[in-house]
Amino acid sequence: MVSSMTSRRIFVLTSLVTAALIAAVVIAVHPWQTLNRTSGTADIGGSFTLTDQDGNRVSEDILEGHLNVIYFGYTYCPDVCPTTLQDITTALDLMGEGAKDVRPILITVDPERDTVEVLKDYVSWFHPSLIGLTGSTDEIEAVKTAYKVYSAKAPQEDDETGQNYLVDHSSITYVMGPDGSFLTHFAYGTTPEEMARTLEDLL
Numbered sequence: 001m002v003s004s005m006t007s008r009r010i011f012v013l014t015s016l017v018t019a020a021l022i023a024a025v026v027i028a029v030h031p032w033q034t035l036n037r038t039s040g041t042a043d044i045g046g047s048f049t050l051t052d053q054d055g056n057r058v059s060e061d062i063l064e065g066h067l068n069v070i071y072f073g074y075t076y077c078p079d080v081c082p083t084t085l086q087d088i089t090t091a092l093d094l095m096g097e098g099a100k101d102v103r104p105i106l107i108t109v110d111p112e113r114d115t116v117e118v119l120k121d122y123v124s125w126f127h128p129s130l131i132g133l134t135g136s137t138d139e140i141e142a143v144k145t146a147y148k149v150y151s152a153k154a155p156q157e158d159d160e161t162g163q164n165y166l167v168d169h170s171s172i173t174y175v176m177g178p179d180g181s182f183l184t185h186f187a188y189g190t191t192p193e194e195m196a197r198t199l200e201d202l203l
């Protein structure tokens with residue numbers, strides 16, 4: 001009896017410590033969650049100057065007049081980015097006519113390799129309305145700061161050219177309103193059906 005009580009107590013304690021550790025990791029990896037709770041959602045977003053896949057200089061004005069689904073990623077990403085962009089594409093396909101009021105945007109976190117030409121080719125694989133944005137290192141850092149996006153180069157072994165690095169990055173999809181304000185976000189793994197439903201509710 002005593003020993004089973006003790007082992008139960010140890011189990012509960014271990015569970016609590018594990019839960020606390022998981023919470024700490026989640027908050028460390030997803031700083032926007034703390035941010036939403038402490039300082040309000042209005043902190044995400046803001047002005048930017050970037051270049052689209054056709055070479056046009058654009059600002060936050062492109063957000064006006066429709067819902068915007070903004071994803072930060074990079075074209076060399078082997079998995080998370082193409083999966084997310086494909087899910088966004090599927091969500092827009094599911095929305096039918098409503099999709100015309102939604103603008104999907106990819107902002108690169110790898111401006112060094114994601115040139116206008118590279119982006120132009122890449123966005124053509126996804127929804128026809130997808131806009132790709134790149135810029136100078138400073139411009140990308142500024143928009144990352146505005147959207148509380150984390151990314152960092154992850155150099156690979158055996159990379160003699162230094163051009164085959166990966167980029168670790170947060171993988172949140174932001175839904176921004178027609179006035180550029182933050183409305184909600186999709187965590188990685190949100191299904192196209194859920195995305196479509198949320199977007200339809202917001203339209």
Ligand code: NI
Binds near residue numbers: 073077078080081082
């Ligand atoms: Ni990625």
